[in-house]
Amino acid sequence: MVSYSHLPIATLCSFILLAIWRLWACIDRLGFMREVLQRAPLMFQGHLLAAVLAIMPLLIAVVTWSGINLPHQTAPMNAYIAAFMSAACLGGCLLLLKNTGERLALSWAGSREGALRVVAMLRIIDAAELAYALQYVREHEAKNSRVIEVGNFRDVDK
Secondary structure (H helix, E strand, O other): OHHHHHHHHHHHHHHHHHHHHHHHHHHHHHOOHHHHHHHOHHHHHHHHHHHHHHHHHHHHHHHHHHOOOOOOOOOOOOHHHHHHHHHHHHHHHHHHOOOOOOOOOOOHHHHHHHHHHHHHHHHHHHHHHHHHHHHHHHHHHHHHOOOOOHHHOOOOOO
């Protein structure tokens, strides 16, 4: 009876995997994959780790239901331990995806919107960083009253 507790966990994990796959498929179809991977590599790595953690309950359920003996085991996996491991993997997956609620969607339209949000978010962050850097340079120049001109320097070859 405990092995039936894998059904809702496996269903939720398959929906999570579908949403992650659709988001990255939409980013790729829009042509922003290279840009997103360069600007936010930790987002991709986090989603990849969350996908691995979402696959684990499916594998654990298959091993439990089929009664396969894993290496160095004399008996099949205990159903209670398997259910606990599946729930722990699902919890870890949800913990990794806690800030991606608006980007992950179960429809193609929502996934396209999520992909556009990711790209827009990255471009807004870059624009804000550039604006802050320009403001800092202007304040530094006003304080020191020195302006560096490019024509005053010469190239030095080593």
